[in-house]
Amino acid sequence: MQALAIHKPETVAQAIALHRAGESRYLAGGTDLVPNLRRNIQKAQSLIDITGLAELREIRAESQSLRIGAGVTLEALCGSDAVRAHAPLLAEAAALVAGPTHRVSATVGGNLMQDTRCYFYNQGDWWRTANEFCMKCEGDTCRVAPKSDRCYACYSGDLAPALLALGAEVDIAGPTGNRREPLAALFADDGMRHLKLAPGDLLVSVDVPAQAGWTAGYEKVRIRGAVDFPLAGIAVALKRDGDRIAALRVACTGVNSYPGLVPGLDALAGQKPDDAVFAALDKAVRKEIQPMASTLVAAGYRRRVAAGLTRRLVQRLYEAAA
Ligand SMILES: Cc1cc2nc3c(=O)[nH]c(=O)nc-3n(C[C@H](O)[C@H](O)[C@H](O)COP(=O)(O)OP(=O)(O)OC[C@H]3O[C@@H](n4cnc5c(N)ncnc54)[C@H](O)[C@@H]3O)c2cc1C
Ligand code: SF4
Incomplete structure (x- = not known):
């Protein structure tokens, strides 16, 4: 593993001032970043340890929303009374991230900002050297779609879909100022550049609006039930x-x-959940998703499973809301 300087800022402003484009990375729980640095698939010369920033560790109920600091650990998220009362879906999704020992240090911000994943990329240096690397890191060809000029590595965070379903917004601080935007605006359809962040941008918090009248749930399919990313x-x-x-x-x-x-x-609003509605839902889900052969499991299986999970969840929540 490369030698690294580690900085420990005490404020958000200090953290941003310490950031050098192309050299620095923010370090939260390190459960995604550190394995990637060890595998040499992400590089850095310095890490800015943001775990000491008090501003990032707060969960606060506001009049119309719940503000969750980016540095809140997933364990704290799962155990928070405010989260369970205001947005239990978040606790449900966080409890399915990795295993319990990861969740002690893993944070909300790190979960949202985690790198995309691919069977041909999340490998040790020796494995990738023997396979002549791939376009996302040190190579020039995509092993999943060799004729493609883009990367199809998969976003696999569990919190993002839950927060998207709740209509969450994010607060970002950066060298050019602060901004609030819908969570969806943070992401791009590109396995190599999937985050729309400028160098030095730091996620400060997520803001979950009041959920009166909504029922929500999360389900994932993974290879190992005790600890794994979602397929x-x-x-x-x-x-x-x-x-x-x-x-x-x-x-x-x-x-x-x-x-x-x-x-x-929106076209399904106002309808009874009959076979026609479920057929339309199935079609909409399959149209939106584009799993590629980037995991050990067949892409077609992941597509069918996503549609199946959706139908099951909608049925369960519709009944629960009776
Ligand atoms: C065995 C294993 C299983 C896993 N299973 C899952 C799983 O099932 N589901 C899942 O979602 N994840 C999984 N993960 C990935 C990871 O553990 C989680 O996503 C975790 O929440 C990452 O948070 P972290 O605080 O450790 O992030 P870090 O590793 O510290 O950071 C991840 C990235 O986010 C950036 N970052 C962190 N905080 C901020 C911030 N506030 N602003 C800007 N950038 C920031 C870092 O610079 C880095 O690029 C797994 C990891 C392992 C090793
Ligand atoms: S999708 Fe292609 S370019 Fe992207 S990580 Fe996988 S093999 Fe590499």
């Missing part, structure tokens, strides 16, 4: 009015280079 993960938020679906949001992870909301579901 496909689906978050659903649903409002029921009598025997009809009043509003529906579906967000997915593990199936594209970005976590995304399935578009076109």
Whole structure:
């Protein structure tokens, strides 16, 4: 592993001032970054340890929303009364991230900002050398789609779909100032550049609006039930009015280079969840997702599973909302 300088700022402003484009990386729990540095697939000359920033560790109920600091650990998120009361979906999704020992240090910000993943990329140096690398790191060809000029590495974070389904916004501080934007605006459909962040941008917090009338849930499929990234993960938020679906949001992870909301579901609002609605839902999910052969599991399987998870969740939440 390369030699690294480690800085320990005490404020957000200090952290941003310490950042050098192309050289520095922010270090939160390190459960994604450190393995990547050890494998030499992400590089850095200095790490800016943001775990000491008090501003990032707070969970605060505000009048119309819940503010969650980017440095809140997943263990703290799962155990927070405010989260369980205001947005239990987040605790549900966080409890499915990795294993319990990871969640002690893993943070909300690190989870959202984690690198994309691919079987041909998340390998040791010797493995990648023997296979002549790939376009995302040190090579020039994509091993998944050799004729492609883009990377299809998969975004596999579990919190992003839950936060998208809840309509969350993010607060970002950076060298050019602070901004708030919808979480969805943070992501791009590109396995090599999936985050729309300028150098030095730091995620400070996520803001979850009030969820009156919504019921929500998250399910994922993974190889090892005790500890693993999603092969496909689906978050659903649903409002029921009598025997009809009043509003529906579906967000997915593990199936594209970005976590995304399935578009076109407004057309299902006001309808009873009958076979025609489920057929339309199935079609919308399959249209949105584009799993590629970037994991040990067949892409077609992940696509079918994503549609199946969606149907199961919508049925469960519709019944729960009765
Ligand atoms: C065995 C194993 C299993 C895993 N399983 C899962 C899983 O099931 N689901 C899942 O989602 N993840 C999984 N992970 C990945 C990882 O553990 C989690 O995503 C974790 O939440 C990452 O958070 P962290 O604080 O450790 O991030 P770090 O590793 O510290 O950081 C990750 C990235 O985010 C950047 N970053 C961190 N905080 C900020 C911030 N505030 N602003 C800007 N950039 C920031 C860092 O610079 C880095 O690039 C797994 C990892 C391992 C090793
Ligand atoms: S999708 Fe292609 S370029 Fe991207 S990490 Fe995998 S093999 Fe490399």
